[in-house]
Amino acid sequence: MKIKLIVLIIFSFIYTEAISQKYITKTGKIEIFSQTPLFTIDGVNKKVASILNAANGDIVASTLVRSFRFEEALVEEHFNENYLEPNKFPKSIFKGKIVNFSDVDINKNGTYDITIAGKLTIHGVTHDISEPGKLIVKDGNITGTTSFNVSLQDYKVKIEKAYKKAIKDAILLKIHFNYKLYKKS
Amino acid sequence: MKMKKIYKYILIIVVLGAIIGGGTVYYVFNKPHRNIKDETPAYTYTAKDLYKEYSEDEEAGNMKFGDKVIQVTGKIVEITNENNDISFVLNDEMESVNCALDSMFIKNNKPLIENYDLGGDITLKGKCDGFDMIMGVVLTQCFIVK
Structure with a gap:
């Protein structure tokens, strides 16, 4: 009986520890960029949410496709209606982890090179990705950045024949998260 | 004289066509963004x-x-x-x-x-x-x- 109680107390400590180790952002940013001599796609989404579990390096990130804004209304319309089809696939989600999280000391200011690996879902299609990034720890806040290309074809985003030459298959994603320690109120 | 008149018409048609065509292209590419502020909420x-x-x-x-x-x-x-x-x-x-x-x-x-x-x-x-x-x-x- 006593042992059970002790185990319970220990577990409850571990549990509280796990909660207090979560870092969150609801104001993450994804920029997408693609340029050919004919056409520039330059969009930004500032409503990206992410949780980083500092106990084990797990990361989830999610955003709504409709939150992307573009300079030109026409590009925004095409992005939504023809390419990403948010009516069918409203979200993009990443679930994965920082592979070399043991190299990171979240209690020590510094810039750490990281590798992020996991499953990225765009346009209803999921692929395994593994990309380099940076984690910057400064006074208890964590900034995570990464940038990589995604192939439109991989995620079954169809470009009309007329635009094939104007839009490159590789689209650059630049991702920026300013995490804050999650405090349960 | 007659030929000149035909040329004139052709010229007018070409110019009008260019203006209309150009205007359409300009409108499509500079289409204004959706105006949420003035939309009645659904x-x-x-x-x-x-x-x-x-x-x-x-x-x-x-x-x-x-x-x-x-x-x-x-x-x-x-x-x-x-x-x-x-x-x-x-x-x-x-x-x-x-x-x-x-x-x-x-x-x-x-x-x-x-x-x-x-x-x-x-x-x-x-x-x-x-x-x-x-x-x-x-x-x-x-x-x-x-």
């Missing part, structure tokens, strides 16, 4: 009811609210400000409606926005982008109604 909700209805059936919520302009009223539980992009989080931290203000609106209404604080009520109007597991119901390009 639905008016409290933040609590909007979250509840959307979370109970996300598919149905997407069909009903996706891309629509919604007016929502609720208690402010969190205000996020990242590089002057301001969002009001309404209702409850776990069951929230997350409203990102329109960037032009922020620029032109700084003193008004500063009047709103945690715990107070606010009514906003914005475009519904969908339902997210962390952010809850997300509205963007929001304008403060009152």
Whole structure:
């Protein structure tokens, strides 16, 4: 009986520890960029949410496709209606982890090179990705950045024949998260 | 004389064609953005009811609210400000409606926005982008109604 109680107390400590180790952002940013001599796609989404579990390096990130804004209304319309089809696939989600999280000391200011690996879902299609990034720890806040290309074809985003030459298959994603320690109120 | 007249007509037609064609192309490429501010809201909700209805059936919520302009009223539980992009989080931290203000609106209404604080009520109007597991119901390009 006593042992059970002790185990319970220990577990409850571990549990509280796990909660207090979560870092969150609801104001993450994804920029997408693609340029050919004919056409520039330059969009930004500032409503990206992410949780980083500092106990084990797990990361989830999610955003709504409709939150992307573009300079030109026409590009925004095409992005939504023809390419990403948010009516069918409203979200993009990443679930994965920082592979070399043991190299990171979240209690020590510094810039750490990281590798992020996991499953990225765009346009209803999921692929395994593994990309380099940076984690910057400064006074208890964590900034995570990464940038990589995604192939439109991989995620079954169809470009009309007329635009094939104007839009490159590789689209650059630049991702920026300013995490804050999650405090349960 | 006759030939000259024909040339004149052809010239007029070509010029008119160029103007109309050019104008159409110009209009298409410089099409104005959707004006959320002047759109009548498709639905008016409290933040609590909007979250509840959307979370109970996300598919149905997407069909009903996706891309629509919604007016929502609720208690402010969190205000996020990242590089002057301001969002009001309404209702409850776990069951929230997350409203990102329109960037032009922020620029032109700084003193008004500063009047709103945690715990107070606010009514906003914005475009519904969908339902997210962390952010809850997300509205963007929001304008403060009152």
